[in-house]
Amino acid sequence: MKTLTLLSSHSFEVTQKGVQLLSGRPGIQYRIELRNAVVSLGEKGSQNTVRLPGSFCIESKGNPDGSFIIKKIEYARGFAWSGIEDRQYRGKIEVTVIGGGFRLVNELNLEEYLMSVVPSEMMTSFPVEALKAQAVIARSFALHRARFVRPHKENGFDLCDSQHCQVYKGVSNEWEKTTRTVTETRGEVLLANGQITSPLYHANCGGHTQSSRDLKGWGDLSYLSGVLDAPRQVPFPTSPAAFERWVKSRPPTYCSSQDAAFRWFRLLPAYFLEEKINRQHKIGTLLKITVLKRSPSGNTASVRVEGSEGTLVIEKEHEIRRLLGLGPLRSTLFWIETKYDERGRPQTFSVYGGGWGHGVGMCQEGAGGMAKEGFNYRQILTHYYKNVTLKKLEY
Incomplete structure (x- = not known):
């Protein structure tokens, strides 16, 4: 990707290492372009541009609820479900020139990340208690992977947005129902022997889950x-x-x-x-x-x-x-x-x-079936994961 088009919901600033380079207005399309190893930013359709360094950050100016729409984002490259679409992101966008194009990293807090992950990994039509179970294991999985596995350490970020880690689609895939399940289980993770687990999950077990061994x-x-x-x-x-x-x-x-x-x-x-x-x-x-x-x-x-x-x-x-x-x-x-x-x-x-x-690990369809029969999310989790405890992290 050699050209980026973005819109911000609020006023924003472009910074490098905490130093402000320029500011932008809400609702205006901006174009970031890489040409002849030079990065420039300007309002779309305008000839006036500002030259930028090879790495910089874009973030809302003094508004934690700000978000950005990035036009024509390529996702899941190399997978059968790959594609291109406009996506909206909370938090900060880190832009780095790499391999003749741009690499984008979305920096945001864990709970905001989960607001998109939970409905991306489990259908919103599922019962609330099943979705709560999904929120707890998605949180645990993300923390375990980011802290201990660190699959993308060499790339400079914690988690990717595909099934390799967990599917993350940004604000456009958030739903009130699943956001509520994330909020109501805020900070809750699964522990085994005092450590955050890597609670795997899948769509349907067919009647009996497998042991990892x-x-x-x-x-x-x-x-x-x-x-x-x-x-x-x-x-x-x-x-x-x-x-x-x-x-x-x-x-x-x-x-x-x-x-x-x-x-x-x-x-x-x-x-x-x-x-x-x-x-x-x-x-x-x-x-x-x-x-x-x-x-x-x-x-x-x-x-x-x-x-x-x-x-x-x-x-x-x-x-x-x-x-x-x-x-x-x-x-x-x-x-x-x-x-x-x-x-x-x-x-x-x-x-x-x-x-x-x-x-x-957890059979998602089975979790839905258990919820329909009256089991709560804690009972669902202890059915699929043995000898685990739930802990609420404070942050």
Whole structure:
């Protein structure tokens, strides 16, 4: 991005290291341009511009409620859901010239950040208690990631605005209902062994969440232990035949209300999977796909793919989902059946699946189901996360 267009709701100032360089008026479109390694700012359509340094800040002048609209922001680059749109941001905007364009960092307080994150990560139609649970785990996740993981340390900011951290869209995605849930849980975080946790979450577990230790490379975190997402009287399958019946039916779990996510079906042509797998792993003609191991939740933990020229064993959750579908499978909770042709070679694979996402931590659809049955957000959190406590941070 070599040109930025912005509008401010209030008077604003441009500063560098606390020194004011210039001031701007509200409601006027300003254009920031990078040309021949020179940065300039001026009112859109005007020839009068001011030269700026390679890094500077834009912030409202003496008004904490001020916000900025940045025109044509590119977001989620490299992901299927990438795009360009106008976005409105609170707080301060840090602008840095990098790689022949501008990098924008939005500096704001945690609670304001969550006002956008919560409705970006959970639909506002969900019950209030489920949204409160989402607010607590989004706050905990953000603090843990910013303080301990620091994935963007080398880039000079704490968190990105995509699913890599949490989806953040600015003011335009704030809703009164979710803002209230953030306010009513202000400062509340989940602790395990006295430390802020990294409470993972996903859309739908399909009936039973996974333990982090059951996913290759995810580590063994005791608070991320799998749980049956249903009242205790609902039986969970303990044999292959029972699991097949489970995943092909709709057992009465907390997360069973959402049809497309709770249970799904894919019919996969063998020739398509053969071609897809051979792009990276030379197995030759696809002969057989076998589930070697399941986790206690029923999720596939290991798959063997046999071909005429080689055999491939897949153990990583995201690789299983990526390789065994037309697009990525919604989850690893599936039962697979093979139809063979007259020569005894696979013709199609029928995949009966359940859930959407990695299945670790809070099942969002399940949280919604629990809230509808009268559970409060604290009960929801202690259902999905084991041996945790809630603490209210003061700031």
